[in-house]
Amino acid sequence: xxxxxxxxxxxxxxxxxxxxxxxxxxxxxxxxxxxxxxxxxxxxxxxxxxxxxxxxxxxxxxxxxxxxxxxxxxxxxxxxxxxxxxxxxxxxxxxxxxxxxxxxxxxxxxxxxxxxxxxxxxxxxxxxxxxxxxxxxxxxxxxxxxxxxxxxxxxxxxxxxxxxxxxxxxxxxxxxxxxxxxxxxx
Amino acid sequence: xxxxxxxxxxxxxxxxxxxxxxxxxxxxxxxxxxxxxxxxxxxxxxxxxxxxxxxxxxxxxxxxxxxxxxxxxxxxxxxxxxxxxxxxxxxxxxxxxxxxxxxxxxxxxxxxxxxxxxxxxxxxxxxxxxxxxxxxxxxxxxxxxxxxxxxxxxxxxxxxxxxxxxxxxxxxxxxxxxxxxxxxxx
DNA sequence: TTGCACTCATTGGTCAGACCGACTAGACTC
DNA sequence: GAGTCTAGTCGGTCTGACCAATGAGTGCAA
Numbered sequence: 001x002x003x004x005x006x007x008x009x010x011x012x013x014x015x016x017x018x019x020x021x022x023x024x025x026x027x028x029x030x031x032x033x034x035x036x037x038x039x040x041x042x043x044x045x046x047x048x049x050x051x052x053x054x055x056x057x058x059x060x061x062x063x064x065x066x067x068x069x070x071x072x073x074x075x076x077x078x079x080x081x082x083x084x085x086x087x088x089x090x091x092x093x094x095x096x097x098x099x100x101x102x103x104x105x106x107x108x109x110x111x112x113x114x115x116x117x118x119x120x121x122x123x124x125x126x127x128x129x130x131x132x133x134x135x136x137x138x139x140x141x142x143x144x145x146x147x148x149x150x151x152x153x154x155x156x157x158x159x160x161x162x163x164x165x166x167x168x169x170x171x172x173x174x175x176x177x178x179x180x181x182x183x184x185x186x
Numbered sequence: 187x188x189x190x191x192x193x194x195x196x197x198x199x200x201x202x203x204x205x206x207x208x209x210x211x212x213x214x215x216x217x218x219x220x221x222x223x224x225x226x227x228x229x230x231x232x233x234x235x236x237x238x239x240x241x242x243x244x245x246x247x248x249x250x251x252x253x254x255x256x257x258x259x260x261x262x263x264x265x266x267x268x269x270x271x272x273x274x275x276x277x278x279x280x281x282x283x284x285x286x287x288x289x290x291x292x293x294x295x296x297x298x299x300x301x302x303x304x305x306x307x308x309x310x311x312x313x314x315x316x317x318x319x320x321x322x323x324x325x326x327x328x329x330x331x332x333x334x335x336x337x338x339x340x341x342x343x344x345x346x347x348x349x350x351x352x353x354x355x356x357x358x359x360x361x362x363x364x365x366x367x368x369x370x371x372x
Numbered sequence: 373t374t375g376c377a378c379t380c381a382t383t384g385g386t387c388a389g390a391c392c393g394a395c396t397a398g399a400c401t402c
Numbered sequence: 403g404a405g406t407c408t409a410g411t412c413g414g415t416c417t418g419a420c421c422a423a424t425g426a427g428t429g430c431a432a
Contacts, residue, residue, distance in 0.1 A: 002414065004234070028383060039416045041227045044385085048190070048234050054320055060384045061424030073317040080266045131259040131328065134240055135321055142317065188385065214412060225387045230414085246413045247395030 003038050007046025010036055012141075015066065026056065026064040053141055069142050072185075079181045081136055082120065085127040087174035090165045092128035101126075101162045108155055116148055119158055123177075126165070148184065157183070189224050193232025196222055198327075201252065212242065212250040239327055255328050258371075265367050267322055268306065271313040273360035276351045278314035287312075287348045294341055302334055305344055309363075312351070334370065343369070 011032070026032065033043040047064065050056045057067040089097070100122050107115035117140045124133035148154065157180040164173035197218070212218070219229040233250065236242040243253040275283070286308050293301035303326045310319035334340065343366040350359035 004414080029385095030383085041230070041417095042415060044227070045231060045234050045414095048231050049238050052235050052238065054316070058384060059424080060422070061382075063383060063424095069317045073315040076315055077267070077317045077321055080270055081263070084266055129259040129262055130240070131255045131263045131325075135263055135324065138321065138324065139317075190385080215414095216412085227388095228386060231385095244413060245395080246393075247411075249395095249412060 003042045004045035007036060007038060007043055008049050011046060011050060020066050022066050022068045024066050025062075026066065028063065050141075053138060055142060074139065074142060075181060075185050078139055079178065079185075081132060081139070082123065082181065083174040083177040085123050085129075085132055085136060086161055086165060086177040087170040088127035088129060088132070089123050090168050090170040090173040093126045093165055097122065097126040098166055101165070105155075105159060105162055108150060108158060111150055113150055116150060116154065116158070117143075119162075123161075123165070153183075154180075189228045190231035193222060193224060193229055194235050197232060197236060206252050208252050208254040210252050211248075212252065214249065236327075239324060241328060260325065260328060261367060261371050264325055265364065265371075267318060267325070268309065268367065269360040269363040271309050271315075271318055271322060272347055272351060272363040273356040274313035274315060274318070275309050276354050276356040276359040279312045279351055283308065283312040284352055287351070291341075291345060291348055294336060294344060297336055299336055302336060302340065302344070303329075305348075309347070309351070339369075340366075 011026075014032075014035075015026075020026070027035070029040055029043055029047070032047075033040045036043065038046075047056060047058075051058060054067055054069060056064050058064045093101075101119070104115050104119045104122060108119065120140055121133075121137055124136035127133060157176065161173055161176040161180065164170075164176050197212075200218075200221075201212075206212070213221070215226055215229055215233070219226045222229065224232075233242060233244075237244060240253055240255060242250050244250045279287075287305070290301050290305045290308060294305065306326055307319075307323055310322035313319060343362065347359055347362040347366065350356075350362050
């Protein structure tokens with residue numbers, strides 16, 4: 001992992017940890033670089049990714065601010081991609097994919113907040129469509145950390161999706177994911 | 187427009203101009219920076235975007251190579267997003283959007299190769315969903331420049347899409363875009 | 373006291389030059 | 403001729419500096 005590539009998740013962690021939300025200002029680049037122990041150019045390369053995604057918005061002379069996407073818009077796009085990914089994954093998943101799903105589901109049941117997004121990424125990867133996987137990854141990164149609270153209902157829904165994928169039931173997997181997203185929408 | 191942000195399209199132009207395709211090597215960063223008249227850090231910030239998208243793949247000690255996405259995978263994702271965008275655009279388009287469509291269609295009829303992608307971006311913007319617009323923008327950038335040849339059939343298909351959008355016919359706009367993508371797939 | 377113009381420290385944006393480790397091709401050895 | 407060694411190239415990173423835009427505090431004028 002290169003330094004610049006590693007900066008991106010660390011910035012995200014910092015945002016979550018400090019509880020920064022839309023409109024808040026990030027520490028200055030010089031400050032961030034010092035905190036993370038990297039140079040400013042490397043720090044900027046890491047920030048660039050989040051800026052391109054639309055998560056951050058720099059204002060010259062003022063600072064860098066949290067932008068973030070509208071949740072409704074986000075769910076609309078998720079509904080276009082993630083059920084489709086679940087369907088494809090039911091057809092293309094490998095034994096390695098299935099093992100990864102099991103591990104992630106275990107973490108999810110243990111209450112790990114990050115494993116929900118990991119599962120989404122794993123489904124994208126298992127779809128066998130790298131463009132789709134990439135698009136979903138971008139959606140995951142668009143959200144402020146831990147956007148969804150991990151509860152019993154979510155665990156149940158995700159378990160259902162994984163079961164359908166394991167069974168090779170494409171239509172069922174798609175439906176299960178759609179139902180989950182439908183719930184988030186309301 | 188910042189220097190770094192301007193680097194990205196210029197790199198793309200250079201790729202098209204030199205006719206580089208998947209697997210080819212890009213000139214070195216030092217050379218590119220000199221050619222474009224920017225510093226290496228700025229050049230790298232521009233490259234970073236294309237690397238994150240998956241268009242370029244750097245190999246330390248060797249060079250930076252064109253990666254590019256599988257066309258079939260790409261069309262599959264386009265089929266999920268762009269007909270949906272057309273449908274939303276039919277509902278949300280403003281007078282400004284319509285004027286932009288007309289201008290772009292004129293360019294398209296004149297044989298401008300870039301206007302096809304411009305239309306796709308304009309439809310995404312007109313959808314009113316910024317996340318969707320962003321996702322489509324990423325898909326556009328994923329393709330090697332001028333992936334689709336502008337011919338009579340394409341002009342006809344795009345004209346149909348715009349007409350449906352102008353009429354506020356969401357279902358029709360969606361259908362017209364799907365038909366266009368279906369053709370590209372075969 | 374109030375309002376405004378000004379000043380200046382801070383911030384993102386950019387540049388120049390340097391060093392490092394990884395890679396590759398060509399020279400060299402056996 | 404096959405394997406090894408070496409020097410040059412490339413991406414990755416750092417340091418330190420300057421620029422332009424911003425905005426808050428300052429001081430002056432009304």
